[in-house]
Amino acid sequence: MFDLKAYLKEKQQRVNAALKDLWHDHECSPTLLVQAMRYSLEAGGKRLRPILCLCASEVMGASEADVMPAACALELIHTYSLIHDDLPAMDDDDLRRGKPTCHKAFDEATAILAGDALLTAAFEVLAAAGRRQPDSALKWLEVIYCIARGAGYSGMVEGQMMDISSEGKTITLEELERLQRLKTGALIEASVWVGAVLGGGSAHEIAALRAYGRHIGLAFQVADDILNIEGEPAMLGKPVGSDEAHQKATRPSLTGLDQAKARAAQLADKASEALRIFGNKAEPLVALARYVIERNR
Numbered sequence: 001m002f003d004l005k006a007y008l009k010e011k012q013q014r015v016n017a018a019l020k021d022l023w024h025d026h027e028c029s030p031t032l033l034v035q036a037m038r039y040s041l042e043a044g045g046k047r048l049r050p051i052l053c054l055c056a057s058e059v060m061g062a063s064e065a066d067v068m069p070a071a072c073a074l075e076l077i078h079t080y081s082l083i084h085d086d087l088p089a090m091d092d093d094d095l096r097r098g099k100p101t102c103h104k105a106f107d108e109a110t111a112i113l114a115g116d117a118l119l120t121a122a123f124e125v126l127a128a129a130g131r132r133q134p135d136s137a138l139k140w141l142e143v144i145y146c147i148a149r150g151a152g153y154s155g156m157v158e159g160q161m162m163d164i165s166s167e168g169k170t171i172t173l174e175e176l177e178r179l180q181r182l183k184t185g186a187l188i189e190a191s192v193w194v195g196a197v198l199g200g201g202s203a204h205e206i207a208a209l210r211a212y213g214r215h216i217g218l219a220f221q222v223a224d225d226i227l228n229i230e231g232e233p234a235m236l237g238k239p240v241g242s243d244e245a246h247q248k249a250t251r252p253s254l255t256g257l258d259q260a261k262a263r264a265a266q267l268a269d270k271a272s273e274a275l276r277i278f279g280n281k282a283e284p285l286v287a288l289a290r291y292v293i294e295r296n297r
């Protein structure tokens with residue numbers, strides 16, 4: 001049987017090593033900005049987006065080394081989004097990944113700039129990969145496009161805007177799904193999408209992998225809503241109950257916990273069905289779909 005735990009551990013270690021490598025020029029005397037960037041980046045995230053990217057490219061037979069710059073860029077963007085999400089002007093959180101948030105450990109201005117610099121660094125890493133591999137430059141251009149779509153005003157940032165605008169308001173289930181698909185789902189879908197692109201997938205294969213990414217992207221957020229009620233603060237590295245305190249619309253607040261759990265399971269099933277064309281090669285992605293809804297952190 002496929003050992004997801006061992007698979008995740010191994011991939012996390014390799015992603016962490018590649019992320020660490022990004023700073024080798026700054027190793028001796030890191031500036032305050034680089035210290036703040038690395039503080040959040042190395043605080044112990046699950047590396048789910050990089051792993052999804054590597055995993056999708058593996059289905060297409062790509063080599064991990066070729067795809068790693070995209071995997072790193074996704075984690076840089078994800079970390080920037082968490083730093084900015086925790087700021088007093090947004091969720092105003094004190095703890096993230098079990099440690100003081102970036103603006104608590106440093107200060108607000110440094111945290112804003114660390115987020116900005118992580119976002120910019122992501123596109124530097126992607127462009128540098130294209131410069132190193134001129135034969136694949138067009139592929140890297142496509143990757144930059146996919147990630148910009150997932151992270152920016154067509155994806156995560158728009159979702160965050162909708163999230164903030166809807167605090168304290170009543171929204172429909174349809175509006176909530178749209179918000180969650182953008183805020184959390186879009187970058188997750190982009191992670192799988194770029195893996196498929198770098199792996200040289202056909203249009204049909206890319207579409208199947210994107211459909212998988214779309215389903216688990218929403219499932220991830222529904223699971224997050226459930227963890228915000230039922231999770232263990234020590235495992236999550238942050239307190240629970242913040243959604244209710246912020247009067248945030250969530251899947252459980254709109255439908256109740258049982259229906260939220262049923263929706264998460266349905267989305268994980270749909271995600272796995274989307275991979276049928278890949279047969280056994282998709283086993284790690286199928287296992288990841290279950291992990292997304294069964295995780296405790």
Ligand code: GRG
Nearest residue numbers: 045046047048081084085097157160183184224
């Ligand atoms: C500030 C532009 C901007 C966007 C913020 C992603 C996001 C949008 C906010 C994070 C708020 C949040 C907790 C959303 C729930 C889903 C989510 C992204 C959880 C954190 O991701 P994990 O569980 O975190 O992958 P780790 O720490 O494991 O990397």
